[in-house]
Amino acid sequence: MKHFLTAMVAGALLSALVWAQGAHRQAKQNSLIQLSGEIRSLSQKVAPAVVQISVSGYGPLDQSTGHQVSLFGRQESIGSGVIVDPDGYIVTNAHVVNGAVRIRVALASTPSQKDASEDSGKLESADAKVVGVDAETDLAVLKIERKGLPALVFMNSDDLRQGDLVLALGAPMGLPNSVSLGVVSATARSLGEDNPMVYVQTDASINPGNSGGALVGMNGLLAGLNTFILSQSGGNEGLGFAIPANTVRDVYLQVRQNGAVKRGELGVSGQNITPVMAKGLSLARDHGVILADVEPESPADRAGLRRGDVLIGLDGQPIVSASQLENRIFRRRAGDKVRLTILRGKEELTITLAVRERADASSLLARLAHPEKNLISRLGVMCIQIDKDVASMIPGLRRQYGLIVAAKSPGGQAQFIDLQPGDIIEAVNTIPVALIDTLKSLLDQMKPGDPVVLQIERNGQFQYLAFELDR
Numbered sequence: 438m439k440h441f442l443t444a445m446v447a448g449a450l451l452s453a454l455v456w457a458q459g460a461h462r463q464a465k466q467n468s469l470i471q472l473s474g475e476i477r478s479l480s481q482k483v484a485p486a487v488v489q490i491s492v493s494g495y496g497p498l499d500q501s502t503g504h505q506v507s508l509f510g511r512q513e514s515i516g517s518g519v520i521v522d523p524d525g526y527i528v529t530n531a532h533v534v535n536g537a538v539r540i541r542v543a544l545a546s547t548p549s550q551k552d553a554s555e556d557s558g559k560l561e562s563a564d565a566k567v568v569g570v571d572a573e574t575d576l577a578v579l580k581i582e583r584k585g586l587p588a589l590v591f592m593n594s595d596d597l598r599q600g601d602l603v604l605a606l607g608a609p610m611g612l613p614n615s616v617s618l619g620v621v622s623a624t625a626r627s628l629g630e631d632n633p634m635v636y637v638q639t640d641a642s643i644n645p646g647n648s649g650g651a652l653v654g655m656n657g658l659l660a661g662l663n664t665f666i667l668s669q670s671g672g673n674e675g676l677g678f679a680i681p682a683n684t685v686r687d688v689y690l691q692v693r694q695n696g697a698v699k700r701g702e703l704g705v706s707g708q709n710i711t712p713v714m715a716k717g718l719s720l721a722r723d724h725g726v727i728l729a730d731v732e733p734e735s736p737a738d739r740a741g742l743r744r745g746d747v748l749i750g751l752d753g754q755p756i757v758s759a760s761q762l763e764n765r766i767f768r769r770r771a772g773d774k775v776r777l778t779i780l781r782g783k784e785e786l787t788i789t790l791a792v793r794e795r796a797d798a799s800s801l802l803a804r805l806a807h808p809e810k811n812l813i814s815r816l817g818v819m820c821i822q823i824d825k826d827v828a829s830m831i832p833g834l835r836r837q838y839g840l841i842v843a844a845k846s847p848g849g850q851a852q853f854i855d856l857q858p859g860d861i862i863e864a865v866n867t868i869p870v871a872l873i874d875t876l877k878s879l880l881d882q883m884k885p886g887d888p889v890v891l892q893i894e895r896n897g898q899f900q901y902l903a904f905e906l907d908r
Contacts, residue, residue: 479657480604480616485587486520487651488544489608490529490565490579494537517607517650518542518579519659520588521689525581528689529649530664531570534577540565542581543613569692573700574634574684575664578692589651592658594681597624597637605641605663605677607650617642619677621660625764626678633763636678637661643677652679661685687768701769701792704735705742707759718745721783725749726759728779740790743781750778766792811843811873815880815906818856819844822873833897838871839863854904857895864892880906 492514516533520526527542534540544561568578601621609615619641626638639652643663652661661679668674691698708729715723726748731737748756751765752775769775771794779786811819820840821827828837839861862870866889870876883889883906891902 609644704732
C-alpha cells in the first residue's frame with residue numbers, strides 16, 4: 438500500500454511537471470505570436486505614410502576615360518520618402534531628388550488583414566515639387582497636391598536607446614512597401630571629425646532604394662530617415678544609418694517656413710586634445726577640446742574666448758570631442774544663446790554668447806544649378822548666372838557678369854568644342870550675356886549652320902571659341 442501511494446504521488450508530480458512545462462511552452466509560444474501580431478499591426482499602421490519616389494532628371498555620368506571634364510546626362514532613379522503632414526508634405530534625402538526634372542510619388546496602401554496578399558495594395562501616383570533642399574544634412578522637402586494623407590509623427594530621437602527595436606520601411610531595389618526589423622545599434626554615431634552630422638545606426642535591412650524611407654520605433658513614431666549604408670558588397674551588411682528625427686524635423690520646419698535652412702556659428706575652431714599636445718601646452722587635462730582659433734570680431738571673440746581655452750561643456754552637457762562640438766552647434770539658429778564652460782589654465786569659467794548666422798557659400802552653386810532653368814540645350818551645357826554672391830566666391834574675375842559653365846552633356850554640341858566646366862561665357866557674337874534667358878534667346882534665333890563665337894574667360898584670360906551651330 439505504501440509503495441502504491443508513493444507511486445501515485447510520483448505520478449502526480451510527474452504529470453504536474455509535464456503540464457507545467459507544456460504550459461510554459463504554450464505561454465512562450467503565445468508571447469511570440471503576440472509579438473509577431475504587434476509588429477504586423479504596427480507595420481500596417483505606418484506603411485501608408487511611406488512612399489516610393491521616382492525621379493527623372495540629370496546627374497553626373499560615370500567616366501571610364503579619366504578625362505577631367507564633368508559630364509551629365511538624363512537619369513532615372515528610385516528612392517523613398519515619408520509623409521509628415523496630411524496636406525502632402527514629404528521628407529526624403531536630397532540625393533534622391535538631386536538633378537530632378539520630374540518627380541513622381543507613388544502613394545502606397547497596405548493590404549487589410551482580410552486580404553493579406555502582397556499585390557492587393559493599390560498604388561496612386563502624384564507629381565511632386567521640391568519645396569527646398571538642405572545639402573548639408575542630405576534632406577529635401579517635397580509637396581504633392583493631396584489632402585488627408587496618412588502621416589507619421591516625429592519622435593524625440595534623443596529618447597532612442599541602444600537595443601531598441603525599429604522598423605525600416607521603404608522601396609529597396611524598387612520594391613515598394615517593404616519592411617524590415619532590427620535594433621538600434623548606436624544612437625549618435627559620428628563618422629569622422631570632418632562630418633558634423635550624427636546618425637542612428639541600425640542593423641535593420643537597408644538597401645539601395647531605401648534612401649529617404651522611415652525608421653520607425655515601436656511606438657509608431659518616426660525615429661529617423663534612412664539615408665545610407667556601409668557595405669563592401671554594395672548590399673546590406675547590417676550597417677545602416679538614418680538621420681535622427683530631431684534633425685529631420687528641424688530641417689523640415691525651416692525649409693517649409695523659409696525655403697532654406699539657416700544655421701548659426703560661434704566663430705571658433707575646435708581641435709581634439711592629445712596627450713602630447715597637453716604636455717607641450719601645459720594644459721590642465723590631456724583630453725577634450727581646445728580652441729585652436731577664435732575668429733576676430735566673431736561672437737566668440739566679443740564674448741572673451743581665447744585661443745588655447747579648453748572647452749569642457751556646452752549648456753551644462755559635457756563636450757569630449759571637436760566633432761561633438763560641431764554636432765551641438767549644428768542645429769543652432771542665429772540668435773540662440775549658448776553657455777560654454779571652459780578651462781583657462783586651471784581656472785574654470787562660464788561664458789554666455791549668441792550664435793550668428795553662418796554663411797553657406799559652399800552649397801551656393803549646387804542650389805543654383807537647377808536643370809530645367811540652367812540647361813542650355815542647344816549647346817549641351819549647364820550654366821549658372823554670376824551675381825554678387827557667386828562673384829564673391831570666384832576671386833580675380835575680369836568682369837562681374839556672365840555665365841559659368843557648370844557641366845557638359847555627352848550628347849550635346851559642347852563635347853565637340855573646347856568649352857570646359859569653369860569657363861565663363863561673357864558674350865555671343867559680340868552681344869554681352871549676363872542672363873541665362875538671354876543666351877537661350879540668342880541661340881533660339883539661330884539656324885543650324887549659323888556661326889557662333891563665344892567670348893569666354895578661362896583662368897583669368899579672355900579668348901574666343903568659334904563654331905557652327907549643329908542643330
